[in-house]
Amino acid sequence: xxxxxxxxxxxxxxxxxxxxxxxxxxxxxxxxxxxxxxxxxxxxxxxxxxxxxxxxxxxxxxxxxxxxxxxxxxxxxxxxxxxxxxxxxxxxxxxxxxxxxxxxxxxxxxxxxxxxxxxxxxxxxxxxxxxxxxxxxxxxxxxxxxxxxxxxxxxxxxxxxxxxxxxxxxxxxxxxxxxxxxxxxxxxxxxxxxxxxxxxxxxxxxxxxxxxxxxxxxxxxxxxxxxxxxxxxxxxxxxxxxxxxxxxxxxxx
Amino acid sequence: xxxxxxxxxxxxxxxxxxxxxxxxxxxxxxxxxxxxxxxxxxxxxxxxxxxxxxxxxxxxxxxxxxxxxxxxxxxxxxxxxxxxxxxxxxxxxxxxxxxxxxxxxxxxxxxxxxxxxxxxxxxxxxxxxxxxxxxxxxxxxxxxxxxxxxxxxxxxxxxxxxxxxxxxxxxxxxxxxxxxxxxxxxxxxxxxxxxxxxxxxxxxxxxxxxxxxxxxxxxxxxxxxxxxxxxxxxxxxxxxxxxxxxxxxxxxxxxxxxxxxxxxxxxxxx
Numbered sequence: 001x002x003x004x005x006x007x008x009x010x011x012x013x014x015x016x017x018x019x020x021x022x023x024x025x026x027x028x029x030x031x032x033x034x035x036x037x038x039x040x041x042x043x044x045x046x047x048x049x050x051x052x053x054x055x056x057x058x059x060x061x062x063x064x065x066x067x068x069x070x071x072x073x074x075x076x077x078x079x080x081x082x083x084x085x086x087x088x089x090x091x092x093x094x095x096x097x098x099x100x101x102x103x104x105x106x107x108x109x110x111x112x113x114x115x116x117x118x119x120x121x122x123x124x125x126x127x128x129x130x131x132x133x134x135x136x137x138x139x140x141x142x143x144x145x146x147x148x149x150x151x152x153x154x155x156x157x158x159x160x161x162x163x164x165x166x167x168x169x170x171x172x173x174x175x176x177x178x179x180x181x182x183x184x185x186x187x188x189x190x191x192x193x194x195x196x197x198x199x200x201x202x203x204x205x206x207x208x209x210x211x212x213x214x215x216x217x218x219x220x221x222x223x224x225x226x227x228x229x230x231x232x233x234x235x236x237x238x239x240x241x242x243x244x245x246x247x248x249x250x251x252x253x
Numbered sequence: 254x255x256x257x258x259x260x261x262x263x264x265x266x267x268x269x270x271x272x273x274x275x276x277x278x279x280x281x282x283x284x285x286x287x288x289x290x291x292x293x294x295x296x297x298x299x300x301x302x303x304x305x306x307x308x309x310x311x312x313x314x315x316x317x318x319x320x321x322x323x324x325x326x327x328x329x330x331x332x333x334x335x336x337x338x339x340x341x342x343x344x345x346x347x348x349x350x351x352x353x354x355x356x357x358x359x360x361x362x363x364x365x366x367x368x369x370x371x372x373x374x375x376x377x378x379x380x381x382x383x384x385x386x387x388x389x390x391x392x393x394x395x396x397x398x399x400x401x402x403x404x405x406x407x408x409x410x411x412x413x414x415x416x417x418x419x420x421x422x423x424x425x426x427x428x429x430x431x432x433x434x435x436x437x438x439x440x441x442x443x444x445x446x447x448x449x450x451x452x453x454x455x456x457x458x459x460x461x462x463x464x465x466x467x468x469x470x471x472x473x474x475x476x477x478x479x480x481x482x483x484x485x486x487x488x489x490x491x492x493x494x495x496x497x498x499x500x501x502x503x504x505x506x507x508x509x510x511x512x513x514x515x516x517x518x519x520x521x522x523x
Contacts, residue, residue, distance in 0.1 A: 008344075011340075012341065015337040015340065015341050018334070019334060019337055019338065019397075019398035019479070020397065020398065021399055025399060026394075029393050029395075029399070032394070036389075036392055056294075057295065059291070060291035060294060060295040061295070063291045064292060064295065067284075067288045102468075102505050102508045102509065103468075103501070103505070103508075104468050104471055106472040106475060107471070107472060107485075107501065111312065114308070115305050115309045115312060116301050116302060117298065117301040119296055119298065120296055121295075121297045121301065121302060190379075190380060190382060197384055197385075197388075197475075197476065198475065201296075204385075207385065207388075211388050223385070226381065226385075227376070230376075230380040231376055234376070240280060243273075243280055244280075
Protein backbone atom coordinates (compact mmCIF):
# COMPACT_ATOMS: atom_id res chain seq x y z
CA UNK A 1 0.00 0.00 0.00
CA UNK A 2 2.75 2.45 0.93
CA UNK A 3 4.58 1.48 -2.25
CA UNK A 4 1.50 2.44 -4.26
CA UNK A 5 1.30 5.83 -2.54
CA UNK A 6 5.00 6.47 -3.09
CA UNK A 7 4.66 5.54 -6.76
CA UNK A 8 1.73 7.93 -7.06
CA UNK A 9 3.66 10.80 -5.46
CA UNK A 10 6.72 10.04 -7.62
CA UNK A 11 4.54 10.04 -10.73
CA UNK A 12 2.94 13.34 -9.77
CA UNK A 13 6.35 14.96 -9.27
CA UNK A 14 7.62 13.54 -12.56
CA UNK A 15 4.55 14.65 -14.52
CA UNK A 16 4.47 18.03 -12.80
CA UNK A 17 8.09 18.69 -13.75
CA UNK A 18 7.52 17.51 -17.29
CA UNK A 19 4.45 19.67 -17.76
CA UNK A 20 6.32 22.62 -16.24
CA UNK A 21 4.12 23.25 -13.20
CA UNK A 22 6.11 25.69 -11.17
CA UNK A 23 5.17 27.54 -8.03
CA UNK A 24 5.95 30.90 -9.64
CA UNK A 25 3.51 30.31 -12.43
CA UNK A 26 0.86 29.33 -9.94
CA UNK A 27 1.38 32.52 -7.91
CA UNK A 28 1.34 34.70 -11.02
CA UNK A 29 -1.78 32.83 -12.08
CA UNK A 30 -3.53 33.55 -8.79
CA UNK A 31 -2.75 37.21 -9.31
CA UNK A 32 -4.22 37.06 -12.80
CA UNK A 33 -7.22 35.13 -11.51
CA UNK A 34 -8.06 37.97 -9.15
CA UNK A 35 -8.02 40.51 -11.97
CA UNK A 36 -9.84 38.11 -14.26
CA UNK A 37 -12.64 37.49 -11.75
CA UNK A 38 -12.80 41.23 -11.09
CA UNK A 39 -13.49 41.82 -14.76
CA UNK A 40 -16.02 38.99 -14.96
CA UNK A 41 -18.27 40.45 -12.28
CA UNK A 42 -20.78 41.93 -12.53
CA UNK A 43 -21.80 39.95 -15.63
CA UNK A 44 -23.12 42.06 -18.47
CA UNK A 45 -25.04 41.11 -21.59
CA UNK A 46 -23.18 43.26 -24.10
CA UNK A 47 -24.78 41.87 -27.26
CA UNK A 48 -28.23 40.54 -26.38
CA UNK A 49 -29.06 39.77 -30.04
CA UNK A 50 -25.98 37.68 -30.68
CA UNK A 51 -26.41 35.87 -27.35
CA UNK A 52 -30.08 35.04 -27.92
CA UNK A 53 -29.37 33.88 -31.46
CA UNK A 54 -26.44 31.75 -30.30
CA UNK A 55 -28.38 30.10 -27.50
CA UNK A 56 -31.31 29.37 -29.79
CA UNK A 57 -29.01 27.92 -32.42
CA UNK A 58 -27.32 25.69 -29.83
CA UNK A 59 -30.73 24.45 -28.76
CA UNK A 60 -31.75 23.75 -32.36
CA UNK A 61 -28.50 21.91 -33.04
CA UNK A 62 -29.05 19.77 -29.94
CA UNK A 63 -32.68 18.97 -30.84
CA UNK A 64 -32.01 18.04 -34.46
CA UNK A 65 -28.86 16.09 -33.66
CA UNK A 66 -30.61 14.17 -30.89
CA UNK A 67 -33.59 13.38 -33.11
CA UNK A 68 -31.55 12.04 -36.03
CA UNK A 69 -28.90 10.53 -33.77
CA UNK A 70 -31.46 8.53 -31.79
CA UNK A 71 -33.25 7.52 -34.99
CA UNK A 72 -30.04 6.25 -36.60
CA UNK A 73 -28.63 4.57 -33.51
CA UNK A 74 -31.72 2.38 -33.18
CA UNK A 75 -30.97 0.26 -36.28
CA UNK A 76 -27.24 0.58 -35.66
CA UNK A 77 -27.60 -0.88 -32.16
CA UNK A 78 -29.73 -3.76 -33.47
CA UNK A 79 -27.20 -4.53 -36.21
CA UNK A 80 -24.35 -4.49 -33.69
CA UNK A 81 -26.00 -6.91 -31.23
CA UNK A 82 -24.12 -10.18 -31.56
CA UNK A 83 -26.97 -12.34 -30.25
CA UNK A 84 -29.34 -11.25 -33.03
CA UNK A 85 -27.04 -10.79 -35.98
CA UNK A 86 -24.45 -12.95 -37.70
CA UNK A 87 -20.83 -11.88 -37.36
CA UNK A 88 -20.58 -10.44 -40.86
CA UNK A 89 -23.31 -7.94 -39.98
CA UNK A 90 -22.33 -7.15 -36.41
CA UNK A 91 -18.63 -6.50 -37.02
CA UNK A 92 -19.08 -3.65 -39.53
CA UNK A 93 -21.71 -2.12 -37.25
CA UNK A 94 -19.43 -2.43 -34.20
CA UNK A 95 -16.56 -0.86 -36.11
CA UNK A 96 -18.77 2.06 -37.13
CA UNK A 97 -19.76 2.57 -33.49
CA UNK A 98 -16.13 2.40 -32.35
CA UNK A 99 -15.09 4.97 -34.97
CA UNK A 100 -17.92 7.32 -33.97
CA UNK A 101 -16.90 7.04 -30.33
CA UNK A 102 -13.17 7.33 -30.48
CA UNK A 103 -12.84 10.93 -31.58
CA UNK A 104 -13.77 13.84 -29.40
CA UNK A 105 -16.69 15.86 -30.86
CA UNK A 106 -14.39 18.85 -31.37
CA UNK A 107 -12.17 16.89 -33.76
CA UNK A 108 -15.19 15.58 -35.63
CA UNK A 109 -16.53 19.15 -35.73
CA UNK A 110 -13.29 20.47 -37.24
CA UNK A 111 -13.44 17.86 -39.98
CA UNK A 112 -17.10 18.60 -40.70
CA UNK A 113 -16.41 22.34 -40.80
CA UNK A 114 -13.76 21.66 -43.43
CA UNK A 115 -16.18 19.43 -45.32
CA UNK A 116 -19.50 21.34 -45.19
CA UNK A 117 -18.38 24.82 -44.23
CA UNK A 118 -19.00 26.99 -41.17
CA UNK A 119 -22.37 26.93 -39.48
CA UNK A 120 -24.96 24.88 -37.69
CA UNK A 121 -24.99 21.99 -40.14
CA UNK A 122 -21.44 21.00 -39.16
CA UNK A 123 -22.49 21.04 -35.51
CA UNK A 124 -25.57 18.92 -36.20
CA UNK A 125 -23.57 16.32 -38.13
CA UNK A 126 -20.94 16.23 -35.37
CA UNK A 127 -23.45 15.56 -32.64
CA UNK A 128 -25.29 12.97 -34.74
CA UNK A 129 -21.99 11.07 -34.96
CA UNK A 130 -21.46 11.42 -31.20
CA UNK A 131 -25.02 10.20 -30.48
CA UNK A 132 -24.65 7.20 -32.76
CA UNK A 133 -21.45 6.21 -31.00
CA UNK A 134 -22.81 6.52 -27.48
CA UNK A 135 -26.38 5.21 -27.83
CA UNK A 136 -25.34 2.61 -30.41
CA UNK A 137 -22.80 1.05 -28.07
CA UNK A 138 -24.98 1.01 -24.96
CA UNK A 139 -28.07 -0.11 -26.88
CA UNK A 140 -26.19 -3.00 -28.48
CA UNK A 141 -24.90 -4.05 -25.04
CA UNK A 142 -28.43 -3.83 -23.63
CA UNK A 143 -29.77 -6.06 -26.42
CA UNK A 144 -26.99 -8.57 -25.83
CA UNK A 145 -28.13 -8.90 -22.21
CA UNK A 146 -31.80 -9.69 -22.94
CA UNK A 147 -33.46 -12.99 -22.23
CA UNK A 148 -33.72 -15.02 -25.43
CA UNK A 149 -36.71 -17.05 -24.21
CA UNK A 150 -39.22 -14.48 -25.38
CA UNK A 151 -37.40 -14.04 -28.65
CA UNK A 152 -37.55 -17.78 -29.29
CA UNK A 153 -41.21 -17.90 -28.35
CA UNK A 154 -42.06 -15.20 -30.88
CA UNK A 155 -39.88 -16.88 -33.50
CA UNK A 156 -41.48 -20.26 -32.85
CA UNK A 157 -44.88 -18.81 -33.70
CA UNK A 158 -43.53 -18.07 -37.18
CA UNK A 159 -43.16 -14.33 -36.80
CA UNK A 160 -41.06 -12.45 -39.35
CA UNK A 161 -37.88 -10.69 -38.20
CA UNK A 162 -39.51 -7.28 -37.67
CA UNK A 163 -42.15 -8.78 -35.41
CA UNK A 164 -39.47 -10.62 -33.45
CA UNK A 165 -37.87 -7.24 -32.85
CA UNK A 166 -41.06 -5.40 -31.90
CA UNK A 167 -42.55 -8.13 -29.68
CA UNK A 168 -39.52 -10.08 -28.45
CA UNK A 169 -36.65 -7.62 -28.21
CA UNK A 170 -37.82 -4.02 -27.86
CA UNK A 171 -40.13 -4.50 -24.87
CA UNK A 172 -37.11 -5.78 -22.92
CA UNK A 173 -34.83 -2.87 -23.74
CA UNK A 174 -37.20 0.04 -24.29
CA UNK A 175 -36.77 1.66 -20.88
CA UNK A 176 -32.99 1.49 -21.07
CA UNK A 177 -33.08 2.94 -24.57
CA UNK A 178 -35.11 5.90 -23.33
CA UNK A 179 -32.59 6.31 -20.52
CA UNK A 180 -29.66 6.44 -22.95
CA UNK A 181 -31.53 8.73 -25.32
CA UNK A 182 -32.46 11.28 -22.65
CA UNK A 183 -28.90 11.18 -21.37
CA UNK A 184 -27.64 11.83 -24.88
CA UNK A 185 -30.00 14.80 -25.28
CA UNK A 186 -28.36 16.26 -22.17
CA UNK A 187 -24.95 15.55 -23.54
CA UNK A 188 -25.78 17.01 -26.96
CA UNK A 189 -27.04 20.18 -25.31
CA UNK A 190 -23.73 20.51 -23.45
CA UNK A 191 -21.67 19.87 -26.56
CA UNK A 192 -23.78 22.15 -28.76
CA UNK A 193 -22.57 25.06 -26.61
CA UNK A 194 -18.96 24.12 -27.42
CA UNK A 195 -18.81 23.21 -31.12
CA UNK A 196 -19.11 26.91 -32.01
CA UNK A 197 -15.53 27.43 -30.79
CA UNK A 198 -14.33 25.67 -33.95
CA UNK A 199 -16.96 27.27 -36.17
CA UNK A 200 -19.73 24.68 -36.09
CA UNK A 201 -22.52 27.01 -34.96
CA UNK A 202 -24.23 27.88 -31.69
CA UNK A 203 -23.38 29.97 -28.66
CA UNK A 204 -19.74 28.80 -28.66
CA UNK A 205 -18.92 31.26 -31.45
CA UNK A 206 -20.29 34.18 -29.44
CA UNK A 207 -18.43 32.99 -26.36
CA UNK A 208 -15.14 32.61 -28.20
CA UNK A 209 -15.50 36.06 -29.79
CA UNK A 210 -16.17 37.60 -26.37
CA UNK A 211 -13.04 35.89 -25.03
CA UNK A 212 -10.90 37.26 -27.82
CA UNK A 213 -12.22 40.77 -27.22
CA UNK A 214 -11.49 40.36 -23.47
CA UNK A 215 -15.15 41.13 -22.69
CA UNK A 216 -14.98 38.92 -19.61
CA UNK A 217 -18.19 40.27 -18.12
CA UNK A 218 -20.02 39.15 -21.28
CA UNK A 219 -18.24 35.77 -21.04
CA UNK A 220 -19.58 35.45 -17.51
CA UNK A 221 -23.13 36.26 -18.62
CA UNK A 222 -22.94 33.66 -21.41
CA UNK A 223 -21.57 31.01 -19.02
CA UNK A 224 -24.44 31.64 -16.59
CA UNK A 225 -26.92 31.37 -19.48
CA UNK A 226 -25.34 28.08 -20.61
CA UNK A 227 -25.47 26.61 -17.10
CA UNK A 228 -29.11 27.66 -16.74
CA UNK A 229 -30.03 26.18 -20.12
CA UNK A 230 -28.39 22.87 -19.24
CA UNK A 231 -30.03 22.74 -15.81
CA UNK A 232 -33.43 23.29 -17.44
CA UNK A 233 -32.58 20.57 -19.98
CA UNK A 234 -31.68 18.16 -17.19
CA UNK A 235 -34.96 18.69 -15.37
CA UNK A 236 -36.86 18.31 -18.64
CA UNK A 237 -35.08 15.01 -19.26
CA UNK A 238 -35.97 13.85 -15.75
CA UNK A 239 -39.61 14.82 -16.38
CA UNK A 240 -39.68 12.89 -19.67
CA UNK A 241 -38.27 9.80 -17.94
CA UNK A 242 -40.97 10.03 -15.30
CA UNK A 243 -43.76 10.36 -17.87
CA UNK A 244 -42.46 7.35 -19.78
CA UNK A 245 -42.10 5.46 -16.52
CA UNK A 246 -38.42 4.77 -16.96
CA UNK A 247 -36.47 4.05 -13.82
CA UNK A 248 -33.89 6.72 -13.31
CA UNK A 249 -31.13 4.27 -12.61
CA UNK A 250 -27.75 5.35 -11.37
CA UNK A 251 -25.94 3.55 -14.14
CA UNK A 252 -27.17 6.07 -16.67
CA UNK A 253 -25.67 8.97 -14.77
CA UNK B 254 -44.30 -0.26 -16.08
CA UNK B 255 -46.33 2.47 -14.41
CA UNK B 256 -49.80 1.03 -14.09
CA UNK B 257 -52.39 2.87 -12.16
CA UNK B 258 -53.82 0.35 -9.73
CA UNK B 259 -57.19 1.62 -8.65
CA UNK B 260 -59.21 -0.09 -5.95
CA UNK B 261 -62.15 -0.42 -8.31
CA UNK B 262 -61.40 -2.82 -11.09
CA UNK B 263 -62.32 -1.18 -14.38
CA UNK B 264 -64.61 -2.88 -16.86
CA UNK B 265 -61.91 -2.96 -19.47
CA UNK B 266 -58.19 -3.22 -18.87
CA UNK B 267 -56.18 -0.27 -20.07
CA UNK B 268 -52.44 0.03 -19.85
CA UNK B 269 -52.39 3.75 -19.20
CA UNK B 270 -54.79 6.03 -17.40
CA UNK B 271 -56.24 8.92 -19.37
CA UNK B 272 -53.86 11.41 -17.73
CA UNK B 273 -50.89 9.24 -18.64
CA UNK B 274 -52.11 8.97 -22.19
CA UNK B 275 -52.60 12.74 -22.38
CA UNK B 276 -49.08 13.33 -21.04
CA UNK B 277 -47.54 10.90 -23.49
CA UNK B 278 -49.47 12.45 -26.34
CA UNK B 279 -48.43 15.99 -25.42
CA UNK B 280 -44.83 14.81 -25.10
CA UNK B 281 -44.92 13.43 -28.62
CA UNK B 282 -46.55 16.60 -29.91
CA UNK B 283 -43.93 18.73 -28.17
CA UNK B 284 -41.17 16.64 -29.69
CA UNK B 285 -42.58 16.96 -33.21
CA UNK B 286 -43.04 20.71 -32.84
CA UNK B 287 -39.50 21.14 -31.50
CA UNK B 288 -37.94 19.13 -34.33
CA UNK B 289 -39.98 20.83 -37.06
CA UNK B 290 -39.35 24.28 -35.66
CA UNK B 291 -35.61 23.65 -35.38
CA UNK B 292 -35.40 22.19 -38.87
CA UNK B 293 -37.17 25.24 -40.25
CA UNK B 294 -35.27 27.96 -38.45
CA UNK B 295 -31.75 26.55 -38.34
CA UNK B 296 -29.54 28.02 -41.05
CA UNK B 297 -28.56 25.38 -43.54
CA UNK B 298 -27.03 26.23 -46.88
CA UNK B 299 -28.12 23.42 -49.22
CA UNK B 300 -25.27 24.01 -51.67
CA UNK B 301 -22.75 23.31 -48.92
CA UNK B 302 -24.55 20.12 -48.00
CA UNK B 303 -24.74 18.91 -51.59
CA UNK B 304 -21.03 18.95 -52.26
CA UNK B 305 -20.19 17.59 -48.80
CA UNK B 306 -19.44 14.04 -50.01
CA UNK B 307 -17.08 15.44 -52.61
CA UNK B 308 -15.38 17.68 -50.04
CA UNK B 309 -14.97 14.78 -47.64
CA UNK B 310 -13.46 12.63 -50.38
CA UNK B 311 -11.12 15.47 -51.28
CA UNK B 312 -10.10 15.79 -47.61
CA UNK B 313 -9.34 12.07 -47.36
CA UNK B 314 -7.31 12.15 -50.55
CA UNK B 315 -5.21 15.03 -49.25
CA UNK B 316 -4.67 13.19 -45.94
CA UNK B 317 -3.09 10.27 -47.77
CA UNK B 318 -0.32 9.06 -47.44
CA UNK B 319 0.07 9.44 -43.67
CA UNK B 320 3.45 11.04 -42.96
CA UNK B 321 4.69 8.60 -40.31
CA UNK B 322 8.16 10.15 -40.45
CA UNK B 323 6.87 13.20 -38.57
CA UNK B 324 6.02 11.16 -35.45
CA UNK B 325 9.36 11.28 -33.57
CA UNK B 326 9.99 15.00 -34.06
CA UNK B 327 6.54 16.50 -33.78
CA UNK B 328 3.98 14.10 -32.31
CA UNK B 329 5.55 11.90 -29.64
CA UNK B 330 6.23 14.58 -27.01
CA UNK B 331 2.85 16.36 -27.19
CA UNK B 332 1.14 12.95 -27.21
CA UNK B 333 2.87 11.98 -23.95
CA UNK B 334 1.98 15.42 -22.56
CA UNK B 335 -1.66 14.69 -23.36
CA UNK B 336 -1.55 11.47 -21.35
CA UNK B 337 0.06 13.27 -18.41
CA UNK B 338 -2.49 16.09 -18.59
CA UNK B 339 -5.31 13.54 -18.46
CA UNK B 340 -3.75 11.60 -15.57
CA UNK B 341 -2.79 14.61 -13.47
CA UNK B 342 -6.16 16.20 -14.20
CA UNK B 343 -7.96 13.07 -13.02
CA UNK B 344 -5.89 12.87 -9.80
CA UNK B 345 -6.51 16.55 -9.08
CA UNK B 346 -10.22 16.25 -9.84
CA UNK B 347 -10.55 13.38 -7.36
CA UNK B 348 -8.86 15.48 -4.67
CA UNK B 349 -11.28 18.32 -5.39
CA UNK B 350 -14.38 16.18 -5.93
CA UNK B 351 -14.27 13.98 -2.81
CA UNK B 352 -15.05 16.82 -0.36
CA UNK B 353 -17.81 18.15 -2.62
CA UNK B 354 -19.23 14.62 -3.02
CA UNK B 355 -19.26 14.18 0.78
CA UNK B 356 -21.02 17.54 1.18
CA UNK B 357 -23.67 16.51 -1.35
CA UNK B 358 -24.51 13.19 0.38
CA UNK B 359 -27.64 13.73 2.44
CA UNK B 360 -26.96 10.91 4.88
CA UNK B 361 -23.48 12.20 5.73
CA UNK B 362 -24.07 15.93 5.93
CA UNK B 363 -27.48 16.61 7.36
CA UNK B 364 -27.81 20.17 6.19
CA UNK B 365 -29.93 20.76 3.12
CA UNK B 366 -28.33 24.16 2.51
CA UNK B 367 -24.86 22.59 2.25
CA UNK B 368 -26.25 19.71 0.16
CA UNK B 369 -27.82 22.19 -2.24
CA UNK B 370 -24.64 24.24 -2.45
CA UNK B 371 -22.57 21.13 -3.23
CA UNK B 372 -25.09 20.06 -5.89
CA UNK B 373 -24.87 23.51 -7.49
CA UNK B 374 -21.08 23.18 -7.71
CA UNK B 375 -21.42 19.70 -9.23
CA UNK B 376 -23.97 20.80 -11.84
CA UNK B 377 -22.08 23.95 -12.84
CA UNK B 378 -18.72 22.25 -13.27
CA UNK B 379 -20.32 19.59 -15.44
CA UNK B 380 -22.27 22.08 -17.53
CA UNK B 381 -19.24 24.08 -18.59
CA UNK B 382 -17.47 22.14 -21.31
CA UNK B 383 -13.79 21.25 -20.87
CA UNK B 384 -12.89 23.41 -23.85
CA UNK B 385 -14.57 26.39 -22.20
CA UNK B 386 -12.81 25.63 -18.90
CA UNK B 387 -9.58 25.53 -20.89
CA UNK B 388 -10.31 28.99 -22.35
CA UNK B 389 -10.83 30.34 -18.82
CA UNK B 390 -7.62 28.81 -17.48
CA UNK B 391 -5.57 29.87 -20.49
CA UNK B 392 -6.71 33.43 -19.76
CA UNK B 393 -5.54 33.03 -16.16
CA UNK B 394 -2.38 30.90 -16.32
CA UNK B 395 -1.34 31.53 -19.90
CA UNK B 396 -1.09 28.90 -22.63
CA UNK B 397 0.32 25.53 -21.65
CA UNK B 398 -0.26 22.25 -19.91
CA UNK B 399 -1.09 23.81 -16.53
CA UNK B 400 -4.24 25.38 -17.97
CA UNK B 401 -5.15 22.07 -19.63
CA UNK B 402 -4.67 20.05 -16.45
CA UNK B 403 -6.82 22.44 -14.44
CA UNK B 404 -9.49 22.42 -17.16
CA UNK B 405 -9.63 18.61 -17.06
CA UNK B 406 -9.70 18.65 -13.26
CA UNK B 407 -12.51 21.19 -12.97
CA UNK B 408 -14.61 19.60 -15.69
CA UNK B 409 -14.37 16.22 -13.94
CA UNK B 410 -15.41 17.47 -10.48
CA UNK B 411 -19.09 17.27 -11.39
CA UNK B 412 -18.93 13.74 -12.74
CA UNK B 413 -16.70 12.26 -10.03
CA UNK B 414 -18.39 14.15 -7.20
CA UNK B 415 -21.91 13.24 -8.31
CA UNK B 416 -21.17 9.53 -8.56
CA UNK B 417 -19.25 9.47 -5.25
CA UNK B 418 -22.07 11.37 -3.54
CA UNK B 419 -24.65 8.91 -4.86
CA UNK B 420 -22.55 5.93 -3.82
CA UNK B 421 -22.19 7.41 -0.32
CA UNK B 422 -25.97 7.79 -0.06
CA UNK B 423 -26.40 4.11 -0.87
CA UNK B 424 -24.02 2.94 1.86
CA UNK B 425 -25.58 0.41 4.23
CA UNK B 426 -26.28 2.39 7.43
CA UNK B 427 -25.84 -0.57 9.79
CA UNK B 428 -22.05 -0.54 9.94
CA UNK B 429 -22.16 3.24 10.27
CA UNK B 430 -24.53 3.02 13.22
CA UNK B 431 -22.45 0.28 14.83
CA UNK B 432 -19.37 2.47 14.77
CA UNK B 433 -21.26 5.53 15.96
CA UNK B 434 -22.73 3.53 18.84
CA UNK B 435 -19.21 2.54 19.84
CA UNK B 436 -18.35 6.24 20.03
CA UNK B 437 -16.14 6.46 16.97
CA UNK B 438 -15.18 9.90 15.73
CA UNK B 439 -16.60 11.33 12.49
CA UNK B 440 -13.31 10.68 10.69
CA UNK B 441 -13.15 7.03 11.82
CA UNK B 442 -16.74 6.47 10.74
CA UNK B 443 -15.83 7.87 7.34
CA UNK B 444 -12.74 5.70 6.99
CA UNK B 445 -13.98 2.46 8.56
CA UNK B 446 -17.66 2.40 7.65
CA UNK B 447 -18.11 4.43 4.49
CA UNK B 448 -14.79 3.90 2.70
CA UNK B 449 -14.83 0.06 2.49
CA UNK B 450 -18.29 0.17 0.91
CA UNK B 451 -17.38 3.06 -1.36
CA UNK B 452 -14.06 1.66 -2.59
CA UNK B 453 -15.23 -0.37 -5.64
CA UNK B 454 -17.33 2.52 -6.97
CA UNK B 455 -14.50 4.92 -6.29
CA UNK B 456 -11.97 3.02 -8.39
CA UNK B 457 -14.36 2.33 -11.22
CA UNK B 458 -15.38 6.02 -11.35
CA UNK B 459 -11.72 7.09 -11.32
CA UNK B 460 -10.83 4.71 -14.14
CA UNK B 461 -13.89 5.61 -16.19
CA UNK B 462 -13.14 9.30 -15.86
CA UNK B 463 -9.49 8.79 -16.78
CA UNK B 464 -10.62 7.07 -19.97
CA UNK B 465 -12.90 10.02 -20.81
CA UNK B 466 -10.17 12.51 -19.93
CA UNK B 467 -7.69 10.97 -22.37
CA UNK B 468 -10.22 11.78 -25.09
CA UNK B 469 -10.92 15.26 -23.74
CA UNK B 470 -7.29 16.24 -23.25
CA UNK B 471 -6.52 15.47 -26.88
CA UNK B 472 -8.44 18.57 -28.01
CA UNK B 473 -7.52 21.10 -25.33
CA UNK B 474 -4.54 22.26 -27.37
CA UNK B 475 -6.90 23.81 -29.91
CA UNK B 476 -7.41 26.69 -27.48
CA UNK B 477 -3.79 26.68 -26.36
CA UNK B 478 -4.00 24.43 -23.30
CA UNK B 479 -1.19 22.03 -24.21
CA UNK B 480 -0.92 18.51 -25.53
CA UNK B 481 -1.44 16.94 -28.93
CA UNK B 482 -4.24 19.39 -29.78
CA UNK B 483 -1.64 22.12 -30.26
CA UNK B 484 0.18 20.03 -32.87
CA UNK B 485 -3.18 19.32 -34.52
CA UNK B 486 -4.04 23.00 -34.57
CA UNK B 487 -0.71 23.91 -36.19
CA UNK B 488 -1.02 21.19 -38.82
CA UNK B 489 -4.62 22.24 -39.60
CA UNK B 490 -3.71 25.92 -39.92
CA UNK B 491 -0.83 25.11 -42.26
CA UNK B 492 -2.99 22.68 -44.30
CA UNK B 493 -0.45 19.89 -43.67
CA UNK B 494 -3.10 17.23 -44.16
CA UNK B 495 -0.73 14.25 -44.13
CA UNK B 496 0.40 15.35 -40.65
CA UNK B 497 -3.23 15.85 -39.59
CA UNK B 498 -3.96 12.24 -40.48
CA UNK B 499 -0.91 11.08 -38.52
CA UNK B 500 -2.06 13.03 -35.44
CA UNK B 501 -5.62 11.72 -35.75
CA UNK B 502 -4.27 8.18 -36.04
CA UNK B 503 -2.09 8.57 -32.95
CA UNK B 504 -5.01 10.00 -30.95
CA UNK B 505 -7.10 7.03 -32.07
CA UNK B 506 -4.37 4.64 -30.94
CA UNK B 507 -3.98 6.10 -27.44
CA UNK B 508 -7.77 6.24 -26.98
CA UNK B 509 -8.02 2.56 -27.89
CA UNK B 510 -5.07 1.65 -25.63
CA UNK B 511 -6.63 3.58 -22.73
CA UNK B 512 -9.90 1.74 -23.21
CA UNK B 513 -8.14 -1.63 -23.27
CA UNK B 514 -6.20 -0.77 -20.09
CA UNK B 515 -9.38 0.29 -18.30
CA UNK B 516 -11.35 -2.82 -19.30
CA UNK B 517 -8.44 -5.09 -18.30
CA UNK B 518 -8.04 -3.46 -14.88
CA UNK B 519 -11.80 -3.59 -14.33
CA UNK B 520 -11.88 -7.26 -15.17
CA UNK B 521 -9.00 -8.09 -12.83
CA UNK B 522 -9.79 -5.92 -9.81
CA UNK B 523 -13.37 -4.80 -9.67
